[in-house]
Amino acid sequence: MPKRFFELADDVNAPHRWHLATPTTRHGQKVDEALFMRGVPVHDQGRLRVPAEIAGKALDFTQAGIGIPVVHVRVASMFSELAPDDVQLIPVDVESQPDQYLLLVTTRLIRCIDETASRIRLWTHEDGAPHMVGRYASVRDMRIDKPKAGNAKVFRCEGWIGPLIVSGEIKDALERMSATGTRFEEV
Numbered sequence: 001m002p003k004r005f006f007e008l009a010d011d012v013n014a015p016h017r018w019h020l021a022t023p024t025t026r027h028g029q030k031v032d033e034a035l036f037m038r039g040v041p042v043h044d045q046g047r048l049r050v051p052a053e054i055a056g057k058a059l060d061f062t063q064a065g066i067g068i069p070v071v072h073v074r075v076a077s078m079f080s081e082l083a084p085d086d087v088q089l090i091p092v093d094v095e096s097q098p099d100q101y102l103l104l105v106t107t108r109l110i111r112c113i114d115e116t117a118s119r120i121r122l123w124t125h126e127d128g129a130p131h132m133v134g135r136y137a138s139v140r141d142m143r144i145d146k147p148k149a150g151n152a153k154v155f156r157c158e159g160w161i162g163p164l165i166v167s168g169e170i171k172d173a174l175e176r177m178s179a180t181g182t183r184f185e186e187v
């Protein structure tokens with residue numbers, strides 16, 4: 001059976017759900033969100049805290065701030081077991097939560113967007129950002145070039161790091177454990 005990949009995103013339509021803000025240091029300073037989305041390991045930032053923007057039902061998978069994955073310890077254990085070489089797990093304190101949560105950092109960055117099957121737009125000189133020319137300006141209906149993704153189970157795409165990509169094996173494991181807060185779109 002051919003390998004399948006999915007974008008794993010936050011189910012923002014889950015009823016009565018919490019919404020988490022950008023992680024902060026213990027002194028309340030916001031951390032650079034991009035650090036956690038570059039597809040590389042993150043150096044020690046000290047114990048981080050995740051404030052709740054909107055209190056509500058805690059979820060097993062949430063994207064804090066602009067897309068930093070925050071996972072319940074049981075979900076973190078599954079990622080650690082099935083994709084140990086693809087993830088870094090950083091313990092965090094989530095406001096008003098006694099349960100243990102971790103930031104899920106993807107440590108693999110792969111150049112694998114299928115540019116012929118995806119709808120992409122590249123930056124041009126006319127866009128007025130010379131340092132961006134030739135890079136992705138937008139990627140819609142993203143598709144993964146599966147051979148380029150190889151044996152990866154969790155990764156971000158070089159040039160378009162926003163989406164968190166997981167293998168069908170990870171998707172199936174999250175569904176079997178009935179992890180709350182997950183939404184999948186095949187890529």
